[in-house]
Amino acid sequence: MSLFSAMRSGVSGMSAQSSRMAAISDNISNSATIGYKRAAVDFSTLVTSSGSDTSYSAGGVRSNIHYQVTKDGTLQGTQSATDMAIDGGGFFVIANHATAAEGAPSYALTRAGSFQPDDQGYLRNSAGQYLQAWKLNPDGSLPSVSKTSFDGLQAVSVAGLAYGGAKTTAMTFSGNLPAQAATGTSFDTTTSLYDGIGNPRDVTLTWTKTANPNEWTVSAAGPAGYTVSPASSTVTFDATGANAGLPSAAIPPFTLTSPAAPSADTVTLNLGNVTQLNGDYVPQLVGDGAKAGQVSSVEVDKGGKLWAIYDNGARQALYQVPIANVVNPDGLTVQDGNSFTLGTDSGALTLGTGNSGKTGAVAGYALEQSNVDIADELVSLIETQRAYSSNATIVRTADEMVDETNRLKR
Numbered sequence: 001m002s003l004f005s006a007m008r009s010g011v012s013g014m015s016a017q018s019s020r021m022a023a024i025s026d027n028i029s030n031s032a033t034i035g036y037k038r039a040a041v042d043f044s045t046l047v048t049s050s051g052s053d054t055s056y057s058a059g060g061v062r063s064n065i066h067y068q069v070t071k072d073g074t075l076q077g078t079q080s081a082t083d084m085a086i087d088g089g090g091f092f093v094i095a096n097h098a099t100a101a102e103g104a105p106s107y108a109l110t111r112a113g114s115f116q117p118d119d120q121g122y123l124r125n126s127a128g129q130y131l132q133a134w135k136l137n138p139d140g141s142l143p144s145v146s147k148t149s150f151d152g153l154q155a156v157s158v159a160g161l162a163y164g165g166a167k168t169t170a171m172t173f174s175g176n177l178p179a180q181a182a183t184g185t186s187f188d189t190t191t192s193l194y195d196g197i198g199n200p201r202d203v204t205l206t207w208t209k210t211a212n213p214n215e216w217t218v219s220a221a222g223p224a225g226y227t228v229s230p231a232s233s234t235v236t237f238d239a240t241g242a243n244a245g246l247p248s249a250a251i252p253p254f255t256l257t258s259p260a261a262p263s264a265d266t267v268t269l270n271l272g273n274v275t276q277l278n279g280d281y282v283p284q285l286v287g288d289g290a291k292a293g294q295v296s297s298v299e300v301d302k303g304g305k306l307w308a309i310y311d312n313g314a315r316q317a318l319y320q321v322p323i324a325n326v327v328n329p330d331g332l333t334v335q336d337g338n339s340f341t342l343g344t345d346s347g348a349l350t351l352g353t354g355n356s357g358k359t360g361a362v363a364g365y366a367l368e369q370s371n372v373d374i375a376d377e378l379v380s381l382i383e384t385q386r387a388y389s390s391n392a393t394i395v396r397t398a399d400e401m402v403d404e405t406n407r408l409k410r
Contacts, residue, residue: 003398003405005048005058010394012060016043017388019063024381027372034126035112035338036370038068069329069340073111073371075363081297082123082158084113085368088360090323093351094129094339098122098155107132107150108339109324109332111368121159127337130155133306133319140305140317147322147351156306156319161295163310165198167265168289173205174273175283177216177237179245185209187281193223194289195258196265201226203256203269205285214239214276220269222256229255237276245277290314302361304354322351323359 020041030036046059075085084092091109098120108129115123115131123131132153134145145152171193178185186208192200201223208217219232236248254269267287293312300306304321326332327347332340342349355361 002055002057003401007395007398007402009058009060010391010398012046012062013391013394014388016041016061016063017384017391019065020380020384021388023065024377024384027377028374028381031370031372031374031377033112033338033370034114034367035073035110036372037111037334037338038071038370038372039065040068041065066330067332067334068371069332071371073369075366076369077366079365080114080116081299081365082115082117083365083367084115084300084321085363085366086111086113086323086354086360087363088358089329090325090354090359091329091340093132093150093153093322093324094125095132095150095153095155096129098124098130098157107153108335108341109326110337110339112338114367115156117158121157123156123158125337127339129337129339131321132156133321136305136317136320142320145351148349150351153322156321158295158298158308161308161318163290163293163295163308163312163314163316165194165292165312166289166314167196167198168193168267168287169265171203171267171269171285171287173269173271173283173285175275176279176281177207177209177274177276178281179214179237179276179278181209183209183211187283189283189285191285191287193256193267193287194291195223198291200291203267203285203287205269205283207281210234212236216276218251218271220254220256222267223258225259227257229257235271235274245275247274300362300364302355302363304362320353321362323354323362325350325352325359 023039023041027038042064043061044064046062048057048059075087091111092113093107094110095105095107097103097105112125115125118124133156134142134152135154137143186206188204188206190202190204193203195201204221206219210217214237216235217232218235220228222228233252235251238244238246238248251271256267258265290312293310293314295308296311297309298306299309304323305317306319306321308316308318326349328345331343331345333343335341352359
């Protein structure tokens with residue numbers, strides 16, 4: 001009977017609007033949740049064929065729930081170095097365990113990058129999930145890893161980091177020599193190199209003006225016990241032409257050799273960008289290497305590489321935070337804690353570095369806000385309330401019509 005199908009259609013409409021109301025409630029309650037993705041409810045018709053052109057049987061409506069995963073939220077700056085956001089496509093990889101001793105980890109994806117160290121130094125979000133990354137080699141290079149699975153990932157730890165120091169292997173001098181300097185004028189520049197056990201040792205470079213026009217001698221003095229080759233060099237500068245003020249020929253580097261204990265260390269001192277122009281003596285003598293130090297902060301670059309910043313000024317790349325992508329992000333399965341797992345409609349997984357290809361750039365000191373628009377949700381709330389009331393009216397009216405039919409036989 002068409003009256004009963006109308007009643008069932010009204011009930012299905014009330015059920016569909018109830019689902020929409022639940023989604024709106026979740027959206028509003030999570031409007032301030034980091035990385036939350038808005039839930040949306042769409043409707044589709046249900047058609048019941050009556051087999052007749054003269055009567056109609058109502059089918060009702062069906063609700064379809066999906067999440068707007070690909071819609072990005074606004075990035076907001078923070079004061080925490082371990083807060084991260086992705087400006088563009090992709091997800092962070094997280095796991096429920098930090099170490100293998102806790103059991104086999106279950107991996108998931110998330111856009112919520114609010115990570116803080118736990119009591120053991122592992123970076124963990126508010127849902128208790130641990131940030132996963134590839135551990136880099138000591139020289140900062142990425143080892144051979146799988147970019148189509150979670151194999152090889154490990155929890156990021158920032159505990160107990162110390163920099164053991166690095167010996168100096170190369171130094172470079174650059175600067176200007178005063179063209180107006182008188183014969184016999186000398187200029188000294190002293191800086192430190194670091195030996196094999198991290199001790200700072202003084203190195204002095206001396207420039208002396210000779211009696212010949214535009215000619216200087218340069219010599220280097222190493223730490224006690226070091227030998228220097230060559231002992232000195234003579235440098236002539238062009239006074240005219242396109243290369244005026246530049247050396248007439250390449251300046252040979254100095255090689256500083258330490259005592260053998262048991263084997264000698266060598267430091268190459270290059271004389272790079274040197275000019276002779278009218279003005280002041282402006283030297284810069286720098287080298288690699290550093291003394292031992294402790295971590296003062298950590299930071300992440302656009303590519304997702306996590307760096308340790310030490311109090312001695314040194315930087316060391318520790319981890320490569322991979323950015324995960326799938327063919328269809330809207331096909332991911334939603335889980336607790338603003339996380340997603342691979343689903344049948346999500347497509348294949350790929351892992352890569354940030355700021356490359358279709359992968360977004362990683363932003364440190366930032367978090368992605370919810371993609372919920374409160375104004376839109378409030379409008380939808382009013383629409384849902386009215387639609388629910390209208391469907392309830394259908395049920396009430398159909399019930400009254402059935403009662404009227406029943407009274408005909410009395």
